[in-house]
Amino acid sequence: MFPLKGAIEEDVLRELDKKTADDLTFDSGKILGSMCTYPHPFAIRVITRYIDRNLGDPGLHVGSQKIEREAVNMLANLLGLEKGYGHIVSGGTEANILAVRAMRNLAEVEKPELILPESAHFSFIKAAEMLGVKLVWAELNGDYTVNVKDVENKITDNTIGIVGIAGTTGLGVVDDIPALSDLALNYGLPLHVDAAFGGFVIPFAKALGYALPDFDFRLKGVKSITIDPHKMGMVPIPAGGIIFREKKFLESISILAPYLAGGKIWQATITGTRPGANALAVWAMIKHLGFEGYKKIVREKMELARWFASELKKISGVYLIREPVLNIVSFGSEKLEELEGELKERGWGISAHRGYIRIVVMPHVKREHLEEFLEDLKEIMGTLTQ
Numbered sequence: 001m002f003p004l005k006g007a008i009e010e011d012v013l014r015e016l017d018k019k020t021a022d023d024l025t026f027d028s029g030k031i032l033g034s035m036c037t038y039p040h041p042f043a044i045r046v047i048t049r050y051i052d053r054n055l056g057d058p059g060l061h062v063g064s065q066k067i068e069r070e071a072v073n074m075l076a077n078l079l080g081l082e083k084g085y086g087h088i089v090s091g092g093t094e095a096n097i098l099a100v101r102a103m104r105n106l107a108e109v110e111k112p113e114l115i116l117p118e119s120a121h122f123s124f125i126k127a128a129e130m131l132g133v134k135l136v137w138a139e140l141n142g143d144y145t146v147n148v149k150d151v152e153n154k155i156t157d158n159t160i161g162i163v164g165i166a167g168t169t170g171l172g173v174v175d176d177i178p179a180l181s182d183l184a185l186n187y188g189l190p191l192h193v194d195a196a197f198g199g200f201v202i203p204f205a206k207a208l209g210y211a212l213p214d215f216d217f218r219l220k221g222v223k224s225i226t227i228d229p230h231k232m233g234m235v236p237i238p239a240g241g242i243i244f245r246e247k248k249f250l251e252s253i254s255i256l257a258p259y260l261a262g263g264k265i266w267q268a269t270i271t272g273t274r275p276g277a278n279a280l281a282v283w284a285m286i287k288h289l290g291f292e293g294y295k296k297i298v299r300e301k302m303e304l305a306r307w308f309a310s311e312l313k314k315i316s317g318v319y320l321i322r323e324p325v326l327n328i329v330s331f332g333s334e335k336l337e338e339l340e341g342e343l344k345e346r347g348w349g350i351s352a353h354r355g356y357i358r359i360v361v362m363p364h365v366k367r368e369h370l371e372e373f374l375e376d377l378k379e380i381m382g383t384l385t386q
């Protein structure tokens, strides 16, 4: 009910604390199945300081708009491009929708079709429904990468583009983006790479010597990339990223916003009013951590994921779905449903809806949390397999 009279702040906060007491928090170490994390304290400071900036009306906040452009360019640089075009958006979903929108608008075919791996994130289903695009799903190989031959077989005159994934949602698998890029170039189609998760992992993992395929703008067929700072970038939610290789992609999705206080602009994002503070936090975190800082985080989490995978192998009744590629470890069990229920009962933030349990070794996940989880897992499997 809408209250008639206001309450003092302390009372309201007390009520909020009470009502959120059932929430799992990232700093508890119990959330093991999420791609979000506890934001970096410096990012929180930046957000608090610039909370009022609205990039939906950049004429009012020209400094913030310039910083967003710089942040987009720094992300483009990380992804092998000197200058990129795009935005800091609300997340991977909006970034993927914008990419599909650009591919559709530039293709100008009557019955647009998009070819994407069976492992693609459900945001493409939203994009397809909103944009009137038919999704054509390509099969996966035994190692869960997309079957490039099957992608080729599915190309028609109606195809508007191809999607490849650099860090799948379920398993963290990186598709053969070099082969998809060649294919896209051969057929004159744009390739969109969904690196919502992998974008802030793969460049650093490669620098650490992990054998991962190229996935970014260094490949000429790649025309757009989704990269989310609110996942491994450690920026508070919402902070996604969409980067286009050429200006024409952004222009193809820009709508005239005529009445704004700061003057009329061309706007490409789905959201109108949108948080400038988060874009500033992306800029600030990249400046603060630098390539070396992110590399250090990625090293720790990649090593922890491999240790965790090796410990899982020692537990009878569970099996790895595949060796980890990034900092994601997924495992199955004959007793999956019961196991999921028992783990949730013990307060673990995991889910098994894909047919396996996914552990994302995010920055807030420490070795002691995983040790505790393994103990619970051993105990539960002991009783389930008796």
Ligand SMILES: Cc1ncc(COP(=O)(O)O)c(C=O)c1O
Residues within 6 Å of the ligand: 035, 090, 091, 092, 093, 094, 096, 121, 123, 165, 167, 168, 169, 194, 195, 196, 197, 228, 240
């Ligand atoms: C590969 C991939 N793309 C897109 C998304 C959607 O991102 P968001 O939840 O930030 O909209 C996710 C989310 O997990 C993802 O894993």
